[in-house]
Amino acid sequence: MGKSQKKRAMRRHNPVRVPDSHLPKGLASASTTSSKAEAILPLMQKMENPDASERKWACVAVSNLIQNDPSTRRLLQGKNVVGALITRLTDSEEEVVVEAAGALRNLCIDGGYDICAEMYNKNILAPLKTFVPKISSTLSQYLENPKAATEGTQKLVYEFADNVITTLWCLSETSNKALNAINEINLVPFLMSFLASRERLPLAPVTSAAQCLYVLTDDNYPATSEVRTNADYLACLLSIARSNLISNGKTKEVDDPRIVTLRVLAAGILRNISPIPPPSIASSVDIDRDIILPLLQPIITSISLAEDSKIAQDLAMQHETLPQLDQLSIKNTPKHDHKPPSEVELERLEAKLRTIQLSLEILTGVCATLPDPEPVPENAGEDDDIDEDNGGDEDAAADGHDVQMGVEPVAKTNETNGALPIFVPPLLALIQPTSLSFPPLASPSIHPPTTSALSAIHISALECLNNIFLSLGTSQNPAIAGDKESGQKIWNDVWTALSLVGTEAGPGQERRQEMWEIAMGVLWGVGIIWRGSLVPNSDQIKLLAQACDSTADVILQVKCIGTLESLAQYPDLIEANESISNYLLSKLPLGNSPANIGTEPLIQVVSALVDIFSDENMPYDINFRRGGYLERLAGSVEGIKKAVKGIDRKKEGGRELRRRGEEVRDNLVAFIKYRQQLKL
Template identity: 55%
Template sequence: MGKSQKKRSMRRHNPVRVPDSHLPKGLAAASSSSNKTEAVLPIIKKIENADPLERKWACVAVSNLIHNDPSTRRLLQGKNVVGTLIGRLTDSEEEVVVEAAGALRNLCIDGGYEICAEMYNKNILAPLATFIPKISSVLSQYVDSPKTASENAQKVVYEFSENVITILWCLSETSNKALNAVNDLMLVPFLMAFLSSRDRLPLTTVTSAAQCLYVLTDDNPPVGDEIRANLSYVSCLLEISKVRGAPDVKDKTSAAEERAVALGILGCGILRNLAPFPPPSSIASVDLDKEILLPALLPAVSSVSLQEATDAVRGFVQLQSEKSEGNDKDLKHSPRPDHKSEEELGLERVETSLRTVQLALEILTGVCATLPDPVLDPSIDDDDDDVFVSGDADDSAMDETPDEPMALDEATSHNSTPAPLFLPTLLEPLLALIQPTELSFSAPSPHPPTTSALGAIHMASFECLSNAFFALAAAPAAAASDVQAGQRVWAAVWAALAAVGSPADAAPGSARAAVWDVAVGVLWGVGAVWPGQIAPEEAQVQALVALCDARRDDAVRVKCVGALAALAQHPHPASLDANRIIASYLLALLAPGRTGTETMLQAVESLIDIFADEGAPAEANFRAGNVLAALAGAVEDVRRAVKGIDRKKEGGRELRRHGEEVRDNLVAFVRYRRALGV
């Protein structure tokens, strides 16, 4: 079985609050889909007006126009709103600078990679770099002597700091080039100052600093090394991580508590990014996962009800709609007041709660990913390939291969870490969090940020389950006896997928398609822990075949093949028809050009597993389907595919090694089966 998908192939961006991938590209399309087209051009002009009040008003208006409105945001982008606002960061009036930073911050959060890349390319880091020492100086003054400035002045500085920090956080996830540029700003002392003074600063600003640090410590050695080398920084993070409790979406007065929980979860995430810690740090001898992370993370994912969150959002949206009737004309051409309604605050609290759960799940996904990387033998020569022949050749060409097919994971099993003992505690909340609500994939959504957050939670929950079961597969004895648990997880995943919809109906790149792609990894993991224990159902087999055929991504297709193999191994005579259908499909995947190399290799592994026992009921299908001849005939094609793997590409060396193992096992299996003479 392949290794778990425990490493991200790209940097993780803060969740886009209003996904707009469904919108057509181009300025004309944005103009036709926005109901605020007439307001855009006057606002763009006013950003550069001679009157500072007009400039300030226009910056505020940009934030209002893009609120939950990706069409208008794209229309503003087409009018160079990013470049115009960056120009206002050097405005002579401080209030204009503050509002411009706020508008850019909101564009970052609502726009994602594309708009952040545009900001980086238009050199937003130059003015931002000048703000950091100024903010540090004022922050130190306010912390040491809080009475030196009015409450309103402090509020402006803290909000401005939050805006600058959030922009930096978003930029650091845009590209490696942007990340390196942010690293050059040496932000660790700046950000840690907010965390160290958290009891004297607004929680929202401190949380933004923690979020930025969480991103910057993710696989980023310069920042990680700097923090690990400072014992006071580590101690501060350790204190922050000691959070207990969970956000409660039903409690309308819990905004501060929810932000405090979010800060604690971020502290956990930063510590996990930084681990392991070298002595003399006191945390070096601590079991980070068991003693610090799990006690904080498990309550966060166990105490939230997605259905209650959905019901709360529907209630707030309904009240908003009722109150807004008759007020549209008054608010249409002017910025909204800073004061937020109870409904807006309620929606924000729900979103904060859901995003905190998502963050906790992301960290838990890393905790669950306990499979080690395989140990590669550097002595293996790239050209050290035996020549294998098809089934029509003499068996002597296979004489140097083992008499018995070796276990596919035998070479690395001694490096496997114990299965996560916390899984039984984590299982129930995860199975609840994968179940969609009526808002999870709603289009159009009555509240897009909630829909986005729910989709992200489903994805993170599936990823967490996937890694957990791959970890269990490395040491299956801990779970193999509890067959009912595996069957219950299998049923829960299919129940969730039924609510998501058919894979054939999920548009490529959509949230529904993404859920299918990650959920099938859970099915593969369950099948690996409990092979032969899951009874196949015709609809499930058809869905997995349809998904495999619909995808061109080898990673997804490998999962599909693994899940199908788990069903094909069910030994009951009633399952023989499914075994025959699956085996026939997997054999077809061995044809040259039919699929990618990784999928071909997984199909070979799966067929060996399915027909490993010549005394099993499936032997009848093995003989009737002439599987041995088909496998023997595929040896040469597999050999060529393995030989064609480029070790110089990312992951190529590992794939080549794995391919050579599969090739050897295929040859050994064919020889062993022929030797049986049955």
């Protein structure tokens, strides 16, 4: 059977903390959905005011106005707030610069990729580059002489550093072009200086530095190479990842989520730069086994999303409304450190949820054991005009099985031989939506950041399960396959989650669709492992068929077909087999008419039908004989041959698909001959 050969790219930073895709496009619609539309123009005018206190007030007001308010954010974007704030980064007054940096940082986090791209295109890196050496120099002075400045002044510098680093972190995820430009700044020594001095610095800029470094070392050779070859950097990261509590000279609350986040980020950075070459002492450390898994397991098992969702809803109801713009004056400039208790707790809860999300993203990498296909020799299959009746046999013989996927990293998540990975139960718990996870379009979330974090957790947990089960599906472990009760429970748990997600479509419901798409891979993997033991459900069969028919994504189609194949092999429900078989047969070409499905899904359909009816002694084989399936398959051979011959080897993945198509084509021809000889 065909398998997805590319491991899914990990999302390192949530693209949109306060999503706005549910809003109609255009500034006019944003004006009607924002309660602060009339305040926008006066605010933008104050941004250019000769009075520095007015400019500072305007920068701070931007941060407050966009909070959980995508409509107002859109209006501000339409008035070029990004360009205005970037201009303020070169303001003559330092406090204006600091507040402008804070507003830009909040826009990055709340608005995601689009705003970051706009910032990059408007050359935000020019002023940001000048801040890095200045912050570094000031930081060194404070560390050498803590009394060099007042506590208030130091706090201002640390907040400014946090804002600059967070903006660089977000920008680095915007595009390869932005990443390459940031690589030229050579940020690694700057960021590592925060981690090295973590005991004497506030947690906020230290954690931001770790987050930025985590992003920069993700498949980015310049940063990866620099960290990997520096013994001091490696020792620092190992120390953080292995520590139980980060102390910075003052008593810190043990349950501060940023402490846990810092450890997780350090572990993630170490994984990004692995393998670490000798003679470093870190080269002898098995990062996954000795660092990642012992750290992440208690993190993902220690949370109840249902409880946290309830807490978030209660806090959001209590949340005090921030002052409206017309109630503010220059003397009453809003401050970020004067937040109501409910807001502080909501931010604390969101940080905790983001740490869970981050942990799952790293765990997804540990479980991502689907390697790329082995390279096909350059001279293999160059002749596209070979005899299709004979050609490809040599390839099929050389590749008479699916590309195998290694399972060693998954095996490391096991504590007992023959048992399911220990992460499976907590992951199944984390895919179950809460009342706040996927609010309906008609009732927007009471607290969008929490909703965004919850849905990201569900998706990341599904990605972990996807990699685990597709990997276990190739290991053919009899002990796991024999545990039919566990297989059925896992199957039911995934469907329970999907029933809670629902099928509402449209703008603002993209996360629902993503859940379904990833879940199809999980169900396929579960179906592979427990093939023939999962009890088919007519509603589930219909949903799988509908998902296949309603998407243009060929990979999703393949997953649906593969899952249906597994259900069709349950021996005791002949009606379910008939329903699935007829659906699969409807996808075949007939005579000179081509198939009504793409070539890759078609190959999966043919493979599925051959596998389902490979044993004529199965109870459901009566459907094959009674339904005339043999004649229907025989009538599709020429169309299948044409489809396989039409695969372009020069396209990405074309060679592998062509080889697989030729194999399946040959298997079909052999299968038809075999069934004809049986004369049943």
